Amino acid sequence: MGDRTAKWQSRGKDGKEALRRQSALVRDDRLQNGMTCLRYLDEAAFAARYATDRFAATIMANRMRYIVKHMSTVLLTTSFSMILREWYDFAATISGPPHLNYPMCTSSDSLSIFTFTMGDGVRNIVEEFGVDNIRPGDVLIANDPYRIGLHVNDVCFVRPVFYRSKLMAFVTVRAHQLDMGGTVAGGFSGTKHNVYETGLVIPPILLYRDDKPQRPTFNLIFDNARFGDLILPDIKSLYQSLLLGERLLIETIDKYEEDAFLGAINYSCDVSADAMRTAIAERIPDGIYEGEDALDCDGASAERECRLKVRIVKAGDRMEFDFSETSRQAPTSINCGPLDVKAAVGVAMKMLVEQEAPITSGCFRNINIVLPPGTFVSATPPHGPIFMYWEASFVIISAIYKALAGALGEDAVGPDFGSMMVHNGSGTWPDGSPWLSVSNCGGEHGPWSATKAGDGDSYNVNHTANNLDPSTEAIETDVPAVVLRKEYVTDSGGPGCYRGGAAVKRDTLWLQDGDHNTTALHTRSPAGVGVFGGQSGTAQACWMHPAGKRSLKENASCLLIDDAAFHDHCEPVAGIFNPVSKRADLNGEFFYFGSHPAWHLETGSGLRFQTGGGGGWGNPLDRDPAMVLHDVRDEYVSIEGAADDYGVVIRGDPQRHPEKLVIDHEATDTLRHKLRSEQQGKR
Amino acid sequence: MATYAADDVSLYRLPVTESLLEDIGLDVETVCADQSIENLRRYPVLTEGGWFLVIVNQNTLEEIHRCQWRLLGPIELLSHGLDPC
Structure with a gap:
């Protein structure tokens, strides 16, 4: 891609300079990584690109994953509110410095819909606050869905990591706060009418400076949010999690040196980018794919369906997801924002085509999302309120699954409980x-759908969470x-x-x-x-x-x-x-x-x-009758369902004598023959 | 408070002209050597690194040009009005 892009550059010196100024670092990054798969880089080329060798880069990448796992463990074991300690409703990430355009190189194991927003979220927080305004000992926070995605209860805590006075990285935790004010205690409601009802909106501001709590910020939260007596110790736990992440990251830089550390950040993102690009190229045929799904309604009208339409163009190793034909934004809090769409696209692509590489910002290198403002997945303030964002995210994922189901064939995946x-x-x-x-x-x-690997699990979190x-x-x-x-x-x-x-x-x-x-x-x-x-x-x-x-x-x-x-x-x-x-x-x-x-x-x-x-x-008529027998014994399927849906005739009483159930093979053969004929007739 | 820049819908899939290519420093002859300018469109996209304004061949998804767009995409902060003109 890089070579192809370079071809179009103006031959004039001024034109090249103008282009260089206009184009962001990300574009240069694409140029660097171009079409060359990492695995084909020799040691010299690897060292030139990443300022370290392949082994050390891998060690540092793994160590950063270890760091976010430990940050998460701190929070899970020391937080007080049930939403953090029992739900694990938070995620941790590491992002690179501004001069690399904040690449999010590492993410924790929990909610992928959080981590996929956090790379952009950190950039948006730090850029608005001002890179020159941050210093060691700071913790920045923000929660505005229109700036950083998700909803106001999901507060983003960002800690800059300095090494020898240089800004090297950010450790970040995004964590659900029990309450953020607004008209409904706890916040969960699809009937709130504007951003003023959804709760306190926090722009990028300091929570700690020089490792001292900023009382006006704490007061801003506690003067607006309910359950401050639980939120305060939660924030103290969050702060300790960030301190641990910072300390472990500084130890890493100290051991491997600055350039190698930054190289490892780029390497981590390139691994994900390479994997996604290869999967796109190899697993999805070129073409145009369309899919849709809908929310029943919004919180103001039972009649106003919110329909999501996605048009996916796949060409070579690139994909474009266009949501332009989606319903207008709802007047109540069932909308989501653009970064949530990006996260949903990321989840769908991970579920469908690429499961090997870690989640980093590099996953989107070959993916463009087209999303005009004012739809219910690109809602705008103040009258397109966002709170129950995941409901909109789910229909995005479902629509993508449906769009690509035919292309993926036996690899297709159905949505979860939705x-x-x-x-x-x-x-x-x-x-x-x-x-x-x-x-x-x-x-x-609730349940997941089945895949080619086997039956769907019946009790799980949704696809966007872990x-x-x-x-x-x-x-x-x-x-x-x-x-x-x-x-x-x-x-x-x-x-x-x-x-x-x-x-x-x-x-x-x-x-x-x-x-x-x-x-x-x-x-x-x-x-x-x-x-x-x-x-x-x-x-x-x-x-x-x-x-x-x-x-x-x-x-x-x-x-x-x-x-x-x-x-x-x-x-x-x-x-x-x-x-x-x-x-x-x-x-x-x-x-x-x-x-x-x-x-x-x-x-x-x-x-x-x-x-x-x-x-x-x-095809249910291809299910092993012995598995249907087990389903009847375990009450996943009734005797009537076994016959109607699977063409399997079971004799016995699943309630009183579950171990004495038997398959009537002769009746099953006859019934399946009849049902197959009916299936073929419908086709 | 954030607000939304209402004119942004008109930014989507704009046709590309030779003068636009020249304005952003691209060589028209080279760009059009392999493809018709009719196939090119300019629009904002969300991708790795945030929001970008791209020129893309609609048949091949080949990106002819990209530059960073606004930090928050279509969202503008009212507090930007504090900045000196």
Whole structure:
């Protein structure tokens, strides 16, 4: 690419100089790396490019990964709020200095949707604050989604690392703060109308100078955010994590010297760039691919669908993702911003085509994203509020999966459960102190779709994350709730040669009055679509079970045991339901999550969340009947589902005698022959 | 507070003219030797290193030119109004 770009340069000296001035360092970097794969560099060429040898560069790259892992461990083991200590809702990165254009060379293992935004985020924070204004002992923070992506609760903490008075790198942690003010405690809501309702927006400012806390900044946060008594010790833990990262990085520079260290930063990014470029060139045929997916609606209107359209052009070793035809931005907080789009594209490309190299800013060297402002994935302030950004990210990923499914063939991957249907609840304990439950008791964890490697897992984080599920014990300690059920739903995973993961049903019983909301945005159609001949999973849904005049025990019984009583008493919150039976039914009526900004539930009330199911991979009639038998025994599939979806006839009683189930082979052969004929007829 | 530069939508996939190529220091003859100028478009993209304004051949994705665009892409800060003109 570099050679080709160079060809077009003006022959005139002035023209070349003008071009050099206009073009950024990144372009020069492309020139350096050009078309030459790293593996073909001889030792001399490697040393000329990176000021070190291949072995030392690899050691330093690995050491930087060790550093961000240890930074993460510090925070995970010393933070106080459940969102950090139980959810692992943070990520750590290392970025290079300004004169290299802030290459993000290292990222931690947790949320990839964080790390993919952090390279640009660090640049945007430092450039706005002013490179000349930073000095050793500083910690800069910012949280503005329009500047650095994600949402206001995800505060970015940036520590410059100096060595012999030279600015060499930045260690950064982006971490979810329990609250950042705004109209909803905890913040999770898709019905907020503008940036003033979403919470405190922090531009790039100093949190520490000369390693002394800047009280005005702390006061700014605590004067606007709830739960400051938890956020303060969390920030102290964050600061210690940054100090550890800084110390370990300085030790590294001291051992290998400055030029070699900077070479290792470039090398780390080039490894990712090389891997992605090769994968693009080899795994996707040249062509134009289009895909789409949609959020059901926004938080102001049940009728306003947010449709995401992506047009992907692939030529040689380059790809362009164009989102120009996407719906306009929503007037409520279900939008996301451009850096979130970039992160989603990065996640999709990692999931689909390149899994070997680490996540660095180099992943995007051969990828351009075209994204005009004002869509619901490029929302603009103040009336395009951003909070539930991941919901928009999910449809981006889903649309890319769909667009490339045909080109990838058996390597295609289906989306996960598609919408986190986050639950947000708050209230007060009997002594008047507040409680808050964020992302603990809704549909936050669920299934993945199947792949050519096997069945989809049924209980996982979404594709953009790699963090934790809070333990039931932690939830019940911090929150006035009893987690009654986390259970897989029979016949919910998309049928396939490999079956999609099962939907997860989660019931909670609430022991205090409180206000609750959820943002369910993929209920009209299943998110977990099948690929390579597989079929889709089921769609998501949410119910509440008001306490009424029943006792706590009676309500628990309705949720746990008495399904008929539950459906007699329950009220659909979000999804498509039969209005009479109140059971999920895609042929029924739409119930809109935004009909109430919050539901007030009295003590003894319950909530039920059922995630979407994962999509299947391959033709379900090709599934090994023995695997279907296991599915019936384990209640992933019913006897009726085995026959209807897989053409496998099972005899026996899975409830009373699960080990005595048998396959009726003769009936199976007959049924599969009939179903295959029907499939061929449809084609 | 940030705001959004409303005219930015008009920046997308602009046709490329010979005078534009000359203005940014490219040799028109060389650029057009292998391809029609009709196939070139200029627009902002988000990629490694942030936002760039690129000229790209729409058939081959070959990049003829790129230069750094605004730090925050289409977002402008009202506080930029504090800067001296």
